[in-house]
Amino acid sequence: MTTAPTPVPTTPAATDLGGGAGASATATTTTPTPRRRTRRRPGGAWLATVPLFLFFVIGFGLPAVAIVIGAFTTSSDAEGGAGQFTFDNITASVQGAYWTAMVSSLKLSGLTALLATLIGLPIAQAVVTSRNSWLRQAVLTASGVLANFGGLPLAFAFVATLGNAGEVTKLLHLTDHGWSLYSFTGLTVVYLYFLIPLMVLTITPALDGLRVQWREAAHNNRATTVQYWRHVALPILLPSLLGGFVLLFGSAFAAYATAAAMVGATVPLVSRSIADALSGNVLVGQGNLALALSLNMIVVAVLVMAVYLPLQRRSARWLS
Numbered sequence: 001m002t003t004a005p006t007p008v009p010t011t012p013a014a015t016d017l018g019g020g021a022g023a024s025a026t027a028t029t030t031t032p033t034p035r036r037r038t039r040r041r042p043g044g045a046w047l048a049t050v051p052l053f054l055f056f057v058i059g060f061g062l063p064a065v066a067i068v069i070g071a072f073t074t075s076s077d078a079e080g081g082a083g084q085f086t087f088d089n090i091t092a093s094v095q096g097a098y099w100t101a102m103v104s105s106l107k108l109s110g111l112t113a114l115l116a117t118l119i120g121l122p123i124a125q126a127v128v129t130s131r132n133s134w135l136r137q138a139v140l141t142a143s144g145v146l147a148n149f150g151g152l153p154l155a156f157a158f159v160a161t162l163g164n165a166g167e168v169t170k171l172l173h174l175t176d177h178g179w180s181l182y183s184f185t186g187l188t189v190v191y192l193y194f195l196i197p198l199m200v201l202t203i204t205p206a207l208d209g210l211r212v213q214w215r216e217a218a219h220n221n222r223a224t225t226v227q228y229w230r231h232v233a234l235p236i237l238l239p240s241l242l243g244g245f246v247l248l249f250g251s252a253f254a255a256y257a258t259a260a261a262m263v264g265a266t267v268p269l270v271s272r273s274i275a276d277a278l279s280g281n282v283l284v285g286q287g288n289l290a291l292a293l294s295l296n297m298i299v300v301a302v303l304v305m306a307v308y309l310p311l312q313r314r315s316a317r318w319l320s
Contacts, residue, residue, distance in 0.1 A: 064298065070291035089292035098293060101268040105253055106300075108184065108269070112191040113248035117241060119192070120199025127200070128207040140204065145196035150194055151257040158190050159262065182263045190258060195248050202247060206240035243311035250304040253297070270297060 074084040092098065127139045161168050162181045169175060180186055194242040210233060218228040234241075265272065270293055277290035 031114035057303055067291050067294050067298065070288050071295040073288060075288040077288070089288050090295070092289055093292040093296055097268065098270070098273055098289075101270045101273040102296060104184075104268045108187065108191070109249045109252040109268070112188055112195055113245050113254045115188070115246040116192055116199045116248050117245045120196045120244075123196070123243070124200045124203045124207055126206060140201065143200045146197040147201060149195050150255065152261050154190065154193065155187045155258045155261040158186075158193075162186070162189070182266050184267050187259055187263055187267055190262065191252050191255065195252060197243055198251060200246060202244040203237070203240060206237055210236065239311045239314040243308050246304050246311070250301060250308075253300060255306075 064088070071089050072085055072087070074086050074088075082101065102133060123139075127136050130136055149279055152225040158166075158181060160166055162179075164175065164181070166181070169179065169181075181190075213235070214232055215228055218232055223231070254271070256269075256275070259269055259273065265276075274290045274293045274297075277293065
């Protein structure tokens with residue numbers, strides 16, 4: 001019994017396409033890859049940033065240069081004439097009453113920033129974990145308003161409420177307990193009024209970045225709430241907390257109108273010393289000394305920003 005051979009199907013790939021001995025037994029076809037269209041950026045796109053740079057140069061650059069030049073030159077009523085190079089202004093700005101004002105400003109800014117950080121964190125956490133969306137919106141909206149409420153209106157509000165003849169002072173007899181709004185303690189309370197809302201606005205995005213999976217993983221490993229915050233949440237939030245503290249410190253350090261209207265010269269502050277030097281309340285012709293004091297404030301502000309920006313980048317890398 002013989003079996004017929006099974007026919008082998010032929011495919012176009014197995015046929016001889018070239019007809020010669022050198023032709024390949026298999027034919028491969030290549031499809032051309034489409035070229036990607038690259039969009040060329042217009043060469044004049046940078047022109048849109050020119051107004052911003054002009055505003056920065058006119059609003060910040062030129063005044064900063066004028067302050068630096070004036071801090072190292074003599075005033076118009078100097079014996080040697082105006083415009084002479086000198087270190088006397090810088091030396092005087094870090095001595096005597098001016099140095100006392102600088103130290104007092106640093107103490108006030110550091111204390112209020114620390115208290116606002118400690119108080120604002122639990123408030124922001126309560127807002128973030130709340131199930132009521134309207135409560136979150138109300139607190140954040142109120143924080144945005146109160147964080148920008150300062151100057152003379154804020155001073156008047158506290159004088160009418162907690163001053164020597166204020167309504168709350170008379171109602172609770174705070175004067176009998178040694179309370180005085182026109183002191184370092186009273187100024188601290190006033191600064192907390194706008195620093196705490198600012199801290200709530202600053203730390204809320206970082207709290208939103210904490211993932212629920214991290215808390216669940218900690219609880220699955222039998223970690224308590226305190227252990228979760230100590231070993232997981234706070235280490236992640238530390239850059240944001242430090243950045244918020246630095247931001248509050250800078251905001252308190254630069255505040256002027258509220259303290260000037262409320263306490264005057266009772267609490268020595270560097271911003272108040274600059275105003276006295278410019279107006280000639282202490283000595284006449286101390287305008288360049290005021291520029292030296294302003295330069296000291298600029299140095300502190302630059303140091304604050306040098307600390308704040310890296311912390312913000314680090315916290316964004318963790319919480320993004």
